[in-house]
Amino acid sequence: MTPIHWRRADMRDAAALSALGGATFLTSFAHDHPxxxxxxxxxxxxxxxxxxxALGDPAQTALIGETPLGAPVGYALITPPALPVATDARDIELKRIYLLHGWQxxxxxxxxxxxxxxxxxRRGASRLLLAVYPQNGRARRFYARHGFAEIGEMTFMVGDVPFRDLIYARTL
Known part of the structure; x- marks a missing residue:
């Protein structure tokens, strides 16, 4: 198994995160999104x-994973919560967590x-929130295995097309 080196992303990683974001979103949802x-x-x-x-905002943190040769293969983006559920000052959102298909x-x-x-x-959060597509059974099982539970739902816009997402939370 090839190791992944994980680190905090910085402004020099914006292009890599953009490429990863586009590639992973397309791979994950091309089967049922217009x-x-x-x-x-x-x-x-x-x-x-x-x-x-995102990288210029101190309230957001991106983590990026690379192969030993420096190829980006995964990332996570942590942000202040922007989900339609009651939150408090100690909540934080896992906005994105993706790995390229071959690295899952x-x-x-x-x-x-x-x-x-x-x-x-480290940031003092008491609860981690995220949104997940209900038809993404693999992701939902992953989140359940990590202690997340459903607390609500929302509409997630992909272009001009609405999709239903579930909102999950995990106490820290």
């Missing part, structure tokens, strides 16, 4: 400008989640 809406979403929510803004399984996701939980605790 192509035009999917591409619009990727351009808006995974473009270079999005990640440059083998414990890489567990390692990344451990780093996310460590970062959330």
């Amino acid at each position: 192509g035009g809406a999917l591409l619009d979403h990727i351009e808006r929510a995974h473009g270079l400008a999005y990640y440059q803004a 399984g083998g414990g890489y996701g567990d390692a990344l989640m451990a780093l996310v939980l460590e970062e959330a605790r």
Whole structure:
């Protein structure tokens, strides 16, 4: 198994995060999302400008995983909560957690989640929130295995197409 080196991303990683974001979102949702809406979403929510803004915001943290040769293969983005549920000042959101398809399984996701939980605790969070697509059974099982439970739902826009997402939380 090839090791992944995990580290905190910085502004130099914006292009890598944009490429990973677009690739993983497309791979994860191309099977049941309309192509035009999917591409619009990727351009808006995974473009270079999005990640440059996230990396320049001290309230957000991106973690990036690379192969020994420096190829990016996964990442997580932790942000202040922006989900339609009651929150308090000590809540934090796991906005994104993705691995390229060939790197899923083998414990890489567990390692990344451990780093996310460590970062959330370091920031003084009492609860970690996230949104997940209900049809993504693999992700839902992963989150359940890591102590998350459903607390609500929301509409998630992909381009101009609405999708239903579930909101999960885990006490830290």
